[in-house]
Amino acid sequence: MKENTRMSIDWNTEVAKIRELRAARTKVGPGTTPAVVVVDFQRAFTEHENIGPSTAIALEHTNELLVAARAAGVPVIYLVMILDSLDDRMLAQRVRSSLTERCGRGNPWTEISSAVPAQPGDHIVEKTVASGFYKTRLEDLLHELGVDEVVMTGTSTSGCVRATVVDAAYRNFRISVVEECSDDFRTLSGEVSLWDMQDRFGDVVSKSWMLDRFAALQTERALDGAGVSL
Incomplete structure (x- = not known):
């Protein structure tokens, strides 16, 4: 009988390896007109x-990022799962038990988490x-706002965040996934x-890097508003 090589894998080593690979991977780079997209940080998923404990931490990091984004004039877009019928779900979610069962329109579980509340605008x-x-209407909204970069936050990293990132890439948006602001209770996934x-x-980026970008953008827009040239 052949040895089961999968059982012999040291997953701690594998995770350390992919973190090193991720850090070394060439960056695509940011755009000039970002928008922050908050994926499914609603009660059903938080x-x-x-x-x-990672969920509360990610929510706290995200709220800090959103405050900075709004101060810099960066649009904030919340994605929320709202179902008029549970039959609107994809087949796998209809066959298996899924948190999407809580996402019917009017269900309090669909409310955005109070840790990252939406603001006027x-x-x-x-x-x-x-x-x-x-x-x-996400793609149309991004074009209306003149956005060339989506700054991704939310849950789950391996599910709705990744699916949205893939589709954003297919539409040639620049993508910055903020690591501290992405959560997944499936840790390895x-x-x-x-x-x-x-x-x-x-690109996967740090919160501190993105906060510095937003601070610089805020300063730049303030100077533009005052008619000051850099």
Whole structure:
């Protein structure tokens, strides 16, 4: 009988390896007109039975990022799963038990988490599947706002965040996934997805790097408003 090589894999070593690969991977680079996209940070996905401490931490990081984005005049877009019928879900979610069962229109579980509350001027886009682009107004909204870069936050990293990133890449948007602001209670899936997105679709960046960008953008726009040339 052949040895089961899968059982002999040291997954801690593998995770360390993909983190190194992710850090070394060539960056695509940011755009000039970003928007922050908040994926599914609603109660159904932030208060369920399987979440761990990482969720509250990611929400706290995200709220800090959103405050900075708004101060810099960067649009904030919330993606929320809202279903008029549970039959609107993809087949796998209808066959298996899924948190999407809590996403019927009017269900309190669909509310955006109070840890990252929407503010006047923010945009809310409803969706029915993992990708924020599938049969939604997201692409049209991004074009209306003149956006060339999506700054990705939300949950889950391996599910709805990744699906939205893939579709954004297909539409040639620049992509910046903020690591501290992305959450996945499936820890290994989240790590692998961060590497996959950095390798194939866009950039994974730190919150501190993005906050510095937003601060610089805020200063630049303030000087422009005052008629001062750099």
